[in-house]
Amino acid sequence: xxxxxxxxxxxxxxxxxxxxxxxxxxxxxxxxxxxxxxxxxxxxxxxxxxxxxxxxxxxxxxxxxxxxxxxxxxxxxxxxxxxxxxxxxxxxxxxxxxxxxxxxxxxxxxxxxxxxxxxxxxxxxxxxxxxxxxxxxxxxxxxxxxxxxxxxxxxxxxxxxxxxxxxxxxxxxxxxxxxxxxxxxxxxxxxxxxxxxxxxxxxxxxxxxxxxxxxxxxxxxxxxxxxxxxxxxxxxxxxxxxxxxxxxxxxxxxxxxxxxxxxxxxxxxxxxxxxxxxxxxxxxxxxxxxxxxxxxxxxxxxxxxxxxxxxxxxxxxxxxxxxxxxxxxxxxxxxxxxxxxxxxxxxxxxxxxxxxxxxxxxxxxxxxxxxxxxxxxxxx
Amino acid sequence: xxxxxxxxxxxxxxxxxxxxxxxxxxxxxxxxxxxxxxxxxxxxxxxxxxxxxxxxxxxxxxxxxxxxxxxxxxxxxxxxxxxxxxxxxxxxxxxxxxxxxxxxxxxxxxxxxxxxxxxxxxxxxxxxxxxxxxxxxxxxxxxxxxxxxxxxxxxxxxxxxxxxxxxxxxxxxxxxxxxxxxxxxxxxxxxxxxxxxxxxxxxxxxxxxxxxxxxxxxxxxxxxxxxxxxxxxxxxxxxxxxxxxxxxxxxxxxxxxxxxxxxxxxxxxxxxxxxxxxxxxxxxxxxxxxxxxxxxxxxxxxxxxxxxxxxxxxxxxxxxxxxxxxxxxxxxxxxxxxxxx
Numbered sequence: 139x140x141x142x143x144x145x146x147x148x149x150x151x152x153x154x155x156x157x158x159x160x161x162x163x164x165x166x167x168x169x170x171x172x173x174x175x176x177x178x179x180x181x182x183x184x185x186x187x188x189x190x191x192x193x194x195x196x197x198x199x200x201x202x203x204x205x206x207x208x209x210x211x212x213x214x215x216x217x218x219x220x221x222x223x224x225x226x227x228x229x230x231x232x233x234x235x236x237x238x239x240x241x242x243x244x245x246x247x248x249x250x251x252x253x254x255x256x257x258x259x260x261x262x263x264x265x266x267x268x269x270x271x272x273x274x275x276x277x278x279x280x281x282x283x284x285x286x287x288x289x290x291x292x293x294x295x296x297x298x299x300x301x302x303x304x305x306x307x308x309x310x311x312x313x314x315x316x317x318x319x320x321x322x323x324x325x326x327x328x329x330x331x332x333x334x335x336x337x338x339x340x341x342x343x344x345x346x347x348x349x350x351x352x353x354x355x356x357x358x359x360x361x362x363x364x365x366x367x368x369x370x371x372x373x374x375x376x377x378x379x380x381x382x383x384x385x386x387x388x389x390x391x392x393x394x395x396x397x398x399x400x401x402x403x404x405x406x407x408x409x410x411x412x413x414x415x416x417x418x419x420x421x422x423x424x425x426x427x428x429x430x431x432x433x434x435x436x437x438x439x440x441x442x443x444x445x446x447x448x449x450x451x452x453x454x455x456x457x458x459x460x461x462x463x464x465x466x467x468x469x470x471x472x473x474x475x476x477x478x479x480x481x482x483x484x485x486x487x488x489x490x491x492x493x494x495x496x497x498x499x500x501x502x503x504x505x506x507x508x509x510x511x512x513x514x515x516x517x518x
Numbered sequence: 519x520x521x522x523x524x525x526x527x528x529x530x531x532x533x534x535x536x537x538x539x540x541x542x543x544x545x546x547x548x549x550x551x552x553x554x555x556x557x558x559x560x561x562x563x564x565x566x567x568x569x570x571x572x573x574x575x576x577x578x579x580x581x582x583x584x585x586x587x588x589x590x591x592x593x594x595x596x597x598x599x600x601x602x603x604x605x606x607x608x609x610x611x612x613x614x615x616x617x618x619x620x621x622x623x624x625x626x627x628x629x630x631x632x633x634x635x636x637x638x639x640x641x642x643x644x645x646x647x648x649x650x651x652x653x654x655x656x657x658x659x660x661x662x663x664x665x666x667x668x669x670x671x672x673x674x675x676x677x678x679x680x681x682x683x684x685x686x687x688x689x690x691x692x693x694x695x696x697x698x699x700x701x702x703x704x705x706x707x708x709x710x711x712x713x714x715x716x717x718x719x720x721x722x723x724x725x726x727x728x729x730x731x732x733x734x735x736x737x738x739x740x741x742x743x744x745x746x747x748x749x750x751x752x753x754x755x756x757x758x759x760x761x762x763x764x765x766x767x768x769x770x771x772x773x774x775x776x777x778x779x780x781x782x783x784x785x786x787x788x789x790x791x792x793x794x795x796x797x798x799x800x801x802x803x804x805x806x807x808x809x810x811x812x813x814x815x816x817x818x819x820x821x822x823x824x825x826x827x828x829x830x831x832x833x834x835x836x837x838x839x840x841x842x843x844x845x846x847x848x849x850x851x852x853x854x855x856x857x858x859x
Contacts, residue, residue, distance in 0.1 A: 405620040412572055412615070413635050413686065414608030427625045 148210030159240075164206050171203055178264050191263055191313075198260040235431075238507040245503020251496035255489075259312035266306035267294075286479040296481035298472065304485050307468060311486065314464035316493070318375065319445040322382035323437050329383070330390025331426070331433060337391065338398030339421045349395070352388040360385050364447065368456045375458050378451065382444050393436055397429035431508035435501050442497030449490050465490050519592045521694055521726045522548040522571070527586040529566050529575065529750075531797075538797035540566040542750035543586075545824075550693070553720055553727040555737030555758070557773065558747035561794035564730045567747070568698045571595065571728075572613055573603045590694070609639045612687035616699040618680035622671035628682045629655070629667025632689055639690030654685040659715055677708035684715065694726040695719075701736060713740050734773050738762055746770050749805035750797065752824060756845035766827065766847035768810050804850065816850045824848045 144151050149164030175182050185196040239245055258265055289296040295304035337348040355363075367381040401407060402425060410420045451457045452466025453473075463471070465486040472483030529541040541563045548554050558564045569575050570584050573595060588595040590611060595603065607613075615621045623631055633651040636642060642650060655663035658681040671679055680700065687695060697716060701709040717740045720727045731737050737744055737758075744761045746754040746769065754767040765771045772790035792809040795801065801808050807817040827845040 405615055405617050406623045408574065409613075409615050409621045409683070409686075410623075411574055412607055412613040414604045414606070414638060414690070415634075416604060424623055428623070 144210045145207075148206050152210075159246075164210060167202060168206050171199060174261070174264055175199060181264055185263065188263070195261050195263040198257070199264065202257070235504075235507040239503050242503045242506060244499050245507075248496040248499025248503065251492060252500060255312060255493050255496070256316060258309060259316050262309040262312065266303070266309045267292075268303040268306045270302065270307045270310040286475060286482065288479070289481055295485045296479065298468075298479075298482045299475060304468075304481060307463070308465065308486055308489055311463055311465050311468060312489070314375065314458055315445055315448060315466070315490070318379055318382065318448045318458075318464070319441040319497075321379045322386060322444045322448075323440045325379065325383035326386035326390055326440070327433070327437055330387035331394050333387070334391035334394025335398050335421055335426055335429075338395035339402055339417070339425070345395070348391070352391050355385065355388045360447070361450065364451060365454070365456060368451060373451075373456055373458055378448060378458055382447060386440055386444065389440070390433065390436060393432060394429055397432060398425055401425045401428050432505075435505045435508065438497055438501035438504055442494040442501070445490065445497070446494050520547040520589075521550045521552070521591060522728070523587075523589045524571075525587040525589075527567070527570065527584065527588060529563070529570050529584050531566075533798060535796065536798040539800065540750055540797050541570065542800075544747075544750070544752055546745055546752060546755065548694070548726050548728060550726060551720075551724045552743065553717070553729065553741045555741035555744040556728060556730045556747060557732065557734050557737050557744060559732055559794050561797065562747045563750035563797070564732075564747050565698055566750075568613070568696050568728070568730050571696060572607050572611055573598065574607075574613075608635060608687075608692070609690040610692050611694045611696065612690060612692035613696045613698065614680070614683050614687050614700045617703055618676050618683055619703065621683050622679055624671055627668055627670055628674065628679075629669075632667070632682065632686045635686050635689035650689075651685075654688055655682070657688065657719070658682070658685045659711075660685070676704055677711065680704060680708075680712055681715065684712075684719065688719065688723070691723075692725060694728065696728045696730070698730045699732070700729075702731065702733070709736070716740060734762075735777055746773070749794070749800055751805070751848065752846070753806065753849070754847040755824075756827070756847075760845060766852060767806075767849050768812050768851070769806050770847075772809075804848075812851060814850050820850075822848050822850050822853065825852055827852075 147165060148168050149161040149166075152158075152161030153165065154161075182196065182199070185192040285297065285301045286299055287293055287297045287301070293303050293305070295308070297303055298307070333348050333352075337345040363385055364381050367384065368377060371377045398421070407420060407425060410424050415424070448457065448464060449466030449469065452464050453470045455470060457464055457467050457470075459467075468486035469483050469490070472479070472486065475482050524544055524546050527541055527544045528539070531538040531540055544563075544567060546554070556564050556567065566575070571588055571590075575584065584596050586596065590606065593606075595606070598606075622628065629648075629651055632654055633647050636647045636650050636654070637644075640647070640650070651667060652663045655667060660666050660678060660681050666674070666678070666682075671682075674682065683700075695716075700716070701712045704712060713736060716727065716729070719725070720740075727740070729737055729740055734744075738761075741758055744755065744758050745752050746761070746767065748769050754761065754765065754770045761770060762774070765774055769790070772788075775788035776790060790809055791811075795805075795808070803819050804810070804817040804821050807813050810817065824846045825848065827847060
């Protein structure tokens with residue numbers, strides 16, 4: 139009888155066998171998403187005729203549901219209760235790191251919050267109780283009746299000065315805040331890792347010129363540089379992402395260069411030379427993978443930092459101007475009503491704090507998990 | 519044509535203390551399938567010599583000038599085009615390093631690292647390269663090759679790692695293997711196993727082997743012929759047995775005297791006094807004279823040449839009769855002996 143349960147309630151069998159974390163998450167996702175699609179059936183059915191955001195939301199919904207179900211079905215069939223990746227012989231660096239990471243409650247909490255925010259962002263069209271542009275007038279029929287309404291059961295986080303639902307706007311606003319962070323860090327990583335690797339490995343004049351440029355960029359106060367760039371161009375998403383990436387890559391470059399410098403003196407690098415590998419191959423295929431641990435940590439911390447910076451720019455009125463503003467811009471707009479309607483500014487602010495905090499927790503956890511010294515001690 | 523022929527090789531390093539003459543005029547030959555040992559204390563220039571064979575001398579700030587000639591099967595390696603040199607490295611001349619603990623890349627499995635070397639040097643498909651990787655692991659005596667191939671370096675013991683390093687060196691089917699202190703970091707028992715492995719692989723594949731060590735007893739177990747290096751120069755060379763039984767150079771005698779022996783417990787250790795001077799300021803005359811216990815007046819002024827020894831029974835010398843393969847020593851004592859009595 140128990141074997142059938144997993145097809146109906148994925149995660150429940152795991153819960154009973156002591157794998158509370160996996161089981162709980164799976165069950166929560168399964169029930170939560172089913173409930174969501176049940177409650178907002180009309181909205182879900184409309185999705186295929188909607189915009190890209192609706193499509194993404196629909197695919198996310200179906201994808202996560204299918205993922206949970208397949209995981210539950212497969213895991214039970216293959217496992218019989220053993221921990222995943224239980225073969226002792228060949229445990230990879232990443233698997234080893236994950237074992238350390240999952241024992242760290244703060245890091246796991248951070249990871250949970252981050253994933254929850256991104257999932258909420260993707261599912262915004264289904265989760266948001268109102269359209270972000272919808273004014274309260276819609277509902278009650280009275281002109282500005284719902285302007286700056288306090289949190290209530292209809293408007294969980296209240297409404298703003300245009301009678302728009304704050305919760306809905308936060309969910310939609312996440313698109314800008316969260317994607318800007320990812321894109322800017324992705325871009326700065328690409329540039330930073332490449333330049334840092336080259337500078338560290340080749341040394342000499344190339345190293346000097348790259349690093350002096352890095353010093354130059356870092357010599358400017360970051361916010362001032364950002365303000366200058368954004369003021370120079372129209373603040374579109376692209377400009378913001380580019381500007382943030384431009385002020386972020388020097389940190390990555392500096393760190394990667396240091397790592398590569400240390401690695402290229404190691405014996406395995408010399409051994410690779412003696413085996414006849416080309417310098418390019420040694421740098422990118424042999425040395426760089428060894429430097430990825432710290433890079434991942436810095437990137438994670440960087441996302442939080444960038445989300446904060448973007449919020450700061452928006453707060454200063456230089457952020458992305460779109461129909462649905464980012465959290466920073468909501469904060470900026472809510473500022474004027476802080477005394478009468480705290481919820482307008484407080485909830486976007488809380489979202490920023492939570493996400494940044496979560497990213498920092500994940501980053502700290504990764505730092506511990508990927509620290510080779512800790513791993514070395516563990517593997518003996 | 520010899521497999522490896524080194525003529526008047528000089529490697530000078532510019533350091534802050536001046537120009538270090540790390541290798542200062544070395545000649546020797548290594549024939550196909552021959553095992554030659556290179557012995558010297560730290561600072562004698564043996565590692566620099568090994569690195570210069572593969573063109574691996576550190577480039578950049580402390581500029582290094584290799585001069586002279588290193589010919590591999592007649593092909594000049596000094597100043598060779600970088601791409602051709604890369605084909606030779608690993609493909610025809612392979613090297614096994616000292617530290618098995620750090621010579622493997624920690625983030626990849628042992629098997630994938632060996633396979634990568636196989637694929638680089640041989641035109642094999644993925645499947646064939648994989649099979650070859652397992653064969654190489656078996657060849658170097660790693661039990662349960664399939665499971666070991668999927669292991670990461672930190673999961674293997676030092677001896678296993680050194681075996682894996684040897685497998686990787688064999689991946690390109692080289693005809694010359696350079697082993698630089700390859701057993702120094704290992705336990706004595708493992709050391710013996712690895713030496714045996716090197717020897718068996720060398721005879722089976724008919725490779726040339728250049729075994730570099732500070733330990734005369736290590737080298738004498740494996741090599742047909744031994745070169746003793748001091749101050750960046752060969753001070754004595756000859757077939758292993760003759761070097762051990764009738765050392766001609768006081769330095770060689772010193773090395774033999776500082777060996778421990780189980781057979782002869784009453785023998786006291788007689789270490790060589792002093793230490794190798796900095797390569798930036800070699801003493802004038804014979805470089806060994808400040809530490810030599812049989813020093814002559816002449817040793818302070820002039821450096822002796824490598825003198826061929828008469829009456830040598832060395833098999834190798836009989837083979838070729840060319841300089842650099844026979845019994846030779848660099849010491850004034852040998853000249854005085856001939857003149858005086």
